[in-house]
Amino acid sequence: MEISVVIPTRRRAAKLAACLASLAAQDMPRDRFEVLVGFDGPDPDAAARAGDAWRHAGGDPASLRLSQFDRVGYQAVRNLLLPEVRGRILLSTNDDVVADRSFVRTHAAAHAGRCAIVSGDSPWRVHQPDRLFDRMIRETSMVFFLDRMDDTDPARDWGFRHAWGLNMSTPTDAVRAVGGFVVLPGHYGYEDTELAHALAARFGAPVLFRPEARVEHDHRMEPEDYLQREYRLGFAAVGLALQRPDCARAIFNRDILSSDEIEYSRQFIAREHRGAAGALAAFATLADLPASTLDAPQGRALTTLLYQQHLPLKRWCWRRGLLDSFEGRACDPARALQSIAAPPPPARDADRHRRRSA
DSSP: OOEEEEEEESSOHHHHHHHHHHHHTOSSOGGGEEEEEEEESOOHHHHHHHHHHHHHTTOOGGGEEEEEEOSOOHHHHHHHHGGGOOSSEEEEEOTTEEEOTTHHHHHHHTTSSSSOEEEEEOOBOOOSSOBHHHHHHHHSSSSOOGGGOOOOOTTOOOOGGGOOTTEEEEEHHHHHHTTSOOOOGGGOSSHHHHHHHHHHHHHOOOEEEEEEEEEEEOOOOOHHHHHHHHHHHHHHHHHHHHHOHHHHHHHHSSOTTSHHHHHHHHHHHHHTHHHHHHHHHHHHGGGTSBGGGGGSTTHHHHHHHHHHHHHHHHHHHHHHHHHHHHTTOOOOHHHHHHHHHSOOOOOOHHHHHHHHHO
16 A cells, blocks of 8 residues: 555534545545545544545545544544554545545655655635635735745755645654654644654654645634634643653744743733734724735735734734643633633732832
């Protein structure tokens, strides 16, 4: 078996069916690849629908395996599937992608040389009505860095931060050698980045970009979803720093759990609370404006301006997640966003003293 496609999924039966239909139609010989789907929480109806979609699209029943697990999170699901992988190459993707016909073959061909991490292109699907917020997600680095990956040199090593679980592949033995995917608090974030970091450290594996290994990412975000994602990343960052401190330092360029850093986060949350509240209302309006707003002659400059203006709010959410995790609170992104609209907490005694002294 040359390559195994690994997909964690939870409660997205229609998207998973579309994903599997696209994988069943690949132009790679059927006996050279397999697809493993892990359900994060039992979902027999979704599994039945997935099997039907695979067969109706011409997929070989022997090449699809559907595994039901307890609710453990996508990170752990990938690890639970790892012992079942038969392919020489492990190709990680999401349940909400639709793959080009050459997707699997392109990933397999990219591993003809030394150990490498292959990152493919994953453009966002354009939904209607197309909104300014959607276009910001597509055309900036709000979520991924694909807007910056325009170098045509196939040998360029993009670095471990440019490998994402929705479209990346690497030798299976190498994944097993570094212990698989890290499992972090909140069950979300950094497992793909940490894997790429571990493979680079252990094997000198570069991240190679192959834009022809393409999937369409069918995931429409709302502003609230985006900010909750940032909170979850902040929450998971504590676990990353505890379990994989070298990786965390490489990502953040500092010790995010140092006493100075934690105190800075506390002060940032309090100091920037009012600004975050005002920014939140403005940020939400980006989903009310048409994407064509950016078609003006100054559209590129406006895109850059809007991107830069949203960063303090993004950082507020990330630091709120970091503090909640560090201080032992539950992962609750909805509560965190609600707290932005609430009155700011009273200043601590030291802060009051500093203000009086000033």
